[in-house]
Amino acid sequence: MSEQPLEPFDARLVDLLTRYGDRAVDSFEPSVIARGAVLARRQHGARIGLLISRRARLVLFAAVLVLLALGAALLAGVHRPSPIGDVFASPREIAWSPNGATLAFVVEVADSGSFGAAPSVVGTSDRPVPPARVWHDELWVVAGDGGEPRKLMALGSMATPQGLAWTPDSRSLVLGLAPTGATGGMGEIVQLGLDGAPARTLLSTGDRTPDLDGISPVADHLVYDLARTQGADLYILDLRSGASTRITTSQGASFDSWSTDGRWILYDDVAGGSQGNPASIAWVVSADGSTRHELGPCCGVGWSADASRVFFVDQGGALYSEAVDGSAPPADASGWAGISWTAASPGVFMAGTGMGVATFRQGETARIVPGTVGDGVGDAPLAMSPDGSWLAFSGGRNRILGTYLIPSAGGTPLRVGPDTSGGAFQWRPGGDPEFTFVSDRAILSVRADGTAAREIVTRTAIAGDPLGGADSADTSRIIIGPSGPDRDTYRVTGMTWPAVTIENRSTVPWVPWGITEKNPECQLVSGLGGSDPCTVEPGSAVRFMTEGPQFPGVNLEVWLGPAGSDPKTAIPVLVDFEATP
Amino acid sequence: MVAGSSELHGEPLAALVAPARAGDEAAFTRIVARYHPDLVRVAMVVSGDAEIANEAAQSAWVIAWRRLGDLRDAANLRPWLMSIAANEARQLTRSGLRRAVRELAVLDPTTPSEESGAALRIDLANALRVLDARDRALLGLRYLAGMDSTEIGKAVGMSATAVRTRLARARERLRQELGDV
Secondary structure, three states: OOOOOOOHHHHHHHHHHHHHHHOOOOOOOHHHHHHHHHHHHHHHOOOOOOOOOHHHHHHHHHHHHHHHHHHHHHHOOOOOOOOOOOOOOEEEEEEEOOOOOEEEEEEEEEOOOOOOOOOEEOOOOOOEEOOOOOEEEEEEEEEOOOOOOEEEEEEEEOOOEEEEEEOOOOOEEEEEEOOOHHHOOOOEEEEEEOOOOOOEEEEEOOOOOEEEEEEOOOOOEEEEEEEOOOOEEEEEEEOOOOOEEEOOOOOOEEEEEEOOOOOEEEEEEOOOOOOOOOOOEEEEEEOOOOOEEEEEEOOOEEEOOOOOEEEEEOOOOOEEEEEOOOOOOOEEEOOOOOOEEEEEEOOEEEEEOOOOEEEEEOOOOOOOOOOEOOOOOOOEEEEEOOOOOEEEEEEEEOOEEEEEEEEOOOOOOEEEEOOOOOOOEEEOOOOOOEEEEEEOOEEEEEEOOOOOOEEEEOHHHHHOOOOOOOOOOOOOEEEEEOOEEOOOEEEEOOOOOOEEEEEEOOOOOEEEEOOOOOOHHHHHHHOOOOOOOOOEOOOOEEEEEOOOOOOOOOEEEEEEEEOOOOHHHOEEEEEEEOOOO | OOOOOOEEOOEEHHHHHHHHHOOOHHHHHHHHHHHHHHHHHHHHHHHOOHHHHHHHHHHHHHHHHHHHHHOOOHHHHHHHHHHHHHHHHHHHHHHOHHHOOOOOOOOOOOOHHHHHHHHHHHHHHHHHHOOOHHHHHHHHHHHHOOOOHHHHHHHHOOOHHHHHHHHHHHHHHHHHHOOOO
């Protein structure tokens, strides 16, 4: 972190956000808050809550042991492939090969033995908690139509791929690697073939981390950035000569896309330009870095189908189409105030309007087709199918947050899974539109019309089988096995204060987030609004009251994770309330 | 913007963090006294709801007390605390989805000089509403906590590049919404 003079608008933002935040700052007594935090921790280990009786727990334990023994006997001799990772392994990045035949994915795996070791004691609490885990990422591939996943590469401890892209021939993957012990302390961009050959280093960046942005569609160049103090600068690597060309110096550049013919690179930059000092300027630069053309204040950029024109939105919200080489003046299709664009497929774009998603086709008068607005949740575009006929967006319908698909010509949104806006998703190239995303530690794919949903990589293939059997029959009972909850959606009926029971059949404590607000026991434990969750001990069950269904079909999202885990990595499940008041 | 500082009211932060980490409640109380408003502010930017903001800040202190041992450098205490508060606010905001109908600010100026300020606050509130919680968290951590993209990325589980891209777009969106063009 270093200081540098702020732009006027940045300084204004600091002031505005500070004053806005001040609206929530009440007088407070530090000692009360501190005491509450300390007490919350100390009481955590003493909580009894609504645990079932010790005797019942013993009976339950015995029953579980019998069931496990029976299950083991039944499964003897049956081939069960070993899961990719341990029980908490999670996929978090996916990339379809350009020909749609192979899916690459990154799985976050805990280093062996880093969980379940001797418990440690934190702070003044007498409650043992699991030690912090050490993670590493692994790169896997699987045939798009199914099959056994295959590991291509295990990255070093705590290492994360910095960009992941297929070569246009679909035969190899390219990714950036941060300098770690596994890379000999060198940042690298490497290429991995599907044939299992060792990784080939395309570029070494010393002690700096390269972030791969994209490979040219004709595979002769790639764009990467190197983070600097305040931002990043873009570089072009000529894959034939191995030479790199730095194309920006502002530390504020952002790659957008390659043209479909591989001749041009579209990016935006906070510096330069002939039109004063706008926030960002869109640029087009030739693949070899020799020719550059300023488009104008931007952003939101995309290509025409033939790569001859570029679309962008200026700061006033006007949409422009301009010849890529600057030979034709920009054409204005105004009326798009306050939007940002996501170039999704040649000639078709979609835009987030803050509270909706709109589509626009090249050559048509700018208009919203069909404008989607969720109830209380701002819809946000995710991606458009390669043929432009469908779009995926994140939003809410009937108060159910999720990932929805809708025909770009209009229609009824179809919910295909939980919200994936912060996760991994992609349309499969070629064939009928098929949307692929990560949900509940599995990699799912669903046709755009909602038919033929399938698991390309199952949850059990990644993290084992949570219960060793089918989902529980009781839809209001969340049963946690060694690999997590037994299903991703639960249904609860009841008039007021319906309850959901969480039963922990794993060997470590689990905690829920999102259902503790109306549970006095949890509030008593935390003393601070219930955000510090109740713990469900191994072999026990906790019954949680929930906020009553004030509306039919009201929905609640609950996150579950091992005690001591980060809520961001918890497993989301959906609880649907079917009752009416 | 400076994200971290090595002193608190002239006292080295390490001299407070170390005893707090060891269980000294008085030292922890002094940290709370100094940084609680910062936590509430960033949580307010993320949630847009004063009640959630205070709840998130309070929850953040529970986590901070429990995880002070994870803080490697005392000079990073403030951004570390604000990251926790921002994440708590995001959690509470999304778990509070059923409270989707937010209370809108009502322009009720009592004096002309307050009118423009009130209108500005409403503009900002409305401008922030068009962003999702993650983007609001990025803005809060950048402009209130003074963190750079790499630090923000670690705090919210994104790559630094993704942070920069989303921040640039969120900033641009705010600029347009606020008419600062």
